[in-house]
């Protein structure tokens with residue numbers, strides 16, 4: 001059966017008010033359409049189900065509001081972790097190892113009481129999804145040189161930053177896969193374990209029984225690791241342990257919940273890290289965002305006229321070292337023509353959403369103009385110069401500006417290069433890189 005058949009069955013289940021069938025088909029449609037989240041929402045006069053696909057919400061179906069309460073309570077009962085009679089407070093559930101059309105998924109669900117009824121959101125964690133090799137994530141030239149150099153170091157901290165859904169977990173796993181050989185002992189410490197990988201010793205933290213990130217790190221160090229991955233650094237204790245592990249000869253990978261690499265420096269100071277500790281242990285901070293790719297089938301070149309995003313894009317390279325810019329452009333295979341068309345005419349590639357032959361809705365992207373996603377990357381390499389600036393007590397802002405004038409490709413610059421190559425659009429880049437663009 002295809003996703004369209006399951007959608008038809010879902011519609012049928014709604015007509016029949018068959019709640020069990022609604023759930024089965026809804027989850028299958030979600031998994032088949034590669035949705036990351038399913039939202040079940042009460043509206044004023046009806047209810048609706050939306051899916052988040054490639055980062056964007058999309059309405060799947062509407063159903064009559066008299067079905068809503070039985071749908072929510074069915075899920076609460078099935079999860080075994082929510083109280084069906086409690087409708088006043090938010091509740092959480094984690095359902096592991098659900099098998100749907102040969103895929104094994106975990107569900108992380110939560111309910112929220114709204115002014116109408118409860119809203120249910122389910123995050124789909126697809127555990128059977130293969131981790132793509134690091135080379136295929138869209139990390140280009142200088143960023144690529146930086147990351148591969150750091151993956152060869154035996155000790156230090158490599159941090160990945162970005163909001164939920166930014167692709168950071170996949171990139172982190174791809175890094176672990178790259179360093180994963182029989183000669184090293186790799187231990188991970190996660191909440192939850194999102195992907196089971198061969199050759200890794202993966203553990204699930206249990207903060208309810210004091211098996212926290214910090215406690216876990218303490219124990220794992222006795223397990224003779226070479227490489228450690230700590231799911232997230234959220235407190236001073238975990239940061240201290242991570243730094244201590246790096247100082248004692250371990251390569252440590254982790255994530256922080258910040259928006260950029262420079263914000264990460266500020267965060268680390270807020271967790272009471274000393275400059276000499278930061279300079280002594282940090283190797284690399286990466287940031288990532290996933291942007292939608294222009295649909296290959298219906299792409300066309302257009303000229304942007306007064307779009308302010310165009311001037312922001314050009315502005316982003318103003319203080320960049322000219323030689324470095326030249327190398328970056330050449331190594332990314334951006335042609336003279338592509339470069340001139342963008343700079344002189346504001347010419348970019350977009351998906352029209354229409355089939356170029358027939359003019360009907362594009363069958364590949366269903367009219368959205370986008371198909372699939374690619375990462376935008378930012379690497380802050382803690383080289384000697386950066387370490388000296390840290391030791392001199394320079395602010396995160398000054399450190400970032402220094403790096404940006406020399407060699408650093410931040411999210412915005414990486415995005416603009418990908419726009420010039422026709423991979424994504426300025427709308428996508430500035431949807432995620434908002435620092436300089438106020439709508």
Ligand SMILES: [Zn+2]
Pocket residue numbers: 295296297298299351352353354362363364365366367368369370
């Ligand atoms: Zn298309």
